[in-house]
Amino acid sequence: METTFGIQTGDRYYDRLDVRSFGESTPMYRGMVRRLIGPASAHIVASPFTSTEPATVVIGGFHSPDSVHEADGFVAEVAECHPYSLIAVDRNSAPIQRLTDLEAHVTPLQGNLQTLDIGGKHIDLMFLDFTLNFMSPEELSAFFTHVKNLLAKDGLVIAAVDTVRSLRGLFTGHVVKKCFDGMPRHEYTEGSLVEHAKKAGLKCVMVVEWRVSRSLCISGLAFSRMDSGFPEDSDARIFPELNPIR
Numbered sequence: 495m496e497t498t499f500g501i502q503t504g505d506r507y508y509d510r511l512d513v514r515s516f517g518e519s520t521p522m523y524r525g526m527v528r529r530l531i532g533p534a535s536a537h538i539v540a541s542p543f544t545s546t547e548p549a550t551v552v553i554g555g556f557h558s559p560d561s562v563h564e565a566d567g568f569v570a571e572v573a574e575c576h577p578y579s580l581i582a583v584d585r586n587s588a589p590i591q592r593l594t595d596l597e598a599h600v601t602p603l604q605g606n607l608q609t610l611d612i613g614g615k616h617i618d619l620m621f622l623d624f625t626l627n628f629m630s631p632e633e634l635s636a637f638f639t640h641v642k643n644l645l646a647k648d649g650l651v652i653a654a655v656d657t658v659r660s661l662r663g664l665f666t667g668h669v670v671k672k673c674f675d676g677m678p679r680h681e682y683t684e685g686s687l688v689e690h691a692k693k694a695g696l697k698c699v700m701v702v703e704w705r706v707s708r709s710l711c712i713s714g715l716a717f718s719r720m721d722s723g724f725p726e727d728s729d730a731r732i733f734p735e736l737n738p739i740r
């Protein structure tokens with residue numbers, strides 16, 4: 495597989511001072527996956543891990559190499575014994591270059607998620623760990639439209655996002671803040687993320703809020719194809735067991 499694809503936009507850096515690695519959101523992802531496909535779901539209606547082929551899992555955007563290792567460990571846990579390959583994508587070259595000592599089933603790939611090319615494979619599971627916060631509304635629409643065509647029938651896109659908490663943002667559905675280095679950082683309401691996905695032809699199958707600490711609450715959203723076996727469900731709720739308020 496090629497290690498780059500699509501149009502290169504040059505290196506742009508994101509929140510270098512405050513990078514939260516994949517592992518920090520793992521309790522939320524675990525809760526979501528258990529409810530969608532695992533022992534906590536009332537009855538399993540669909541799963542990304544049913545095909546006889548190895549599952550294709552993508553981590554879309556990672557600043558730190560730790561995130562890829564943490565994502566790999568988490569996927570091994572939720573896939574149980576199902577084989578999978580993991581593709582680690584980032585538009586910047588630095589995260590890709592920092593990846594060393596990868597397992598054979600992990601492939602680094604540099605490029606934009608809006609033009610992601612995984613050589614004709616379908617995505618069974620994709621994680622976006624705060625990556626949607628770096629997409630403008632136009633990029634978000636382009637991404638959802640593109641990923642819809644890459645998802646397997648019962649594939650899932652699971653995202654951790656910082657969502658809007660300001661009054662103005664609640665009004666407008668979207669606010670732009672600046673990172674320390676001037677990069678725009680987008681915050682959306684959960685509702686506007688769901689709307690973007692719906693317009694692109696995806697359905698939202700889960701929205702949760704996770705109170706990470708007294709001062710930080712993040713949102714988790716899961717999307718699938720319209721024809722997936724997952725029921726549509728976009729009512730945000732707080733997982734009680736996921737709220738270890740520190």
Ligand SMILES: C[S@@+](CC[C@H](N)C(=O)[O-])C[C@H]1O[C@@H](n2cnc3c(N)ncnc32)[C@H](O)[C@@H]1O
Pocket residue numbers: 506507508509513514515516554555556557558561562583584585586589605606607608623624625628629633
């Ligand atoms: C905030 S960081 C991710 C933090 C994450 N918790 C981690 O370290 O793994 C966002 C990452 O997504 C990448 N990114 C942002 N927009 C992207 C896009 N449209 N396509 C591919 N990568 C993107 C950035 O280069 C950056 O490395």
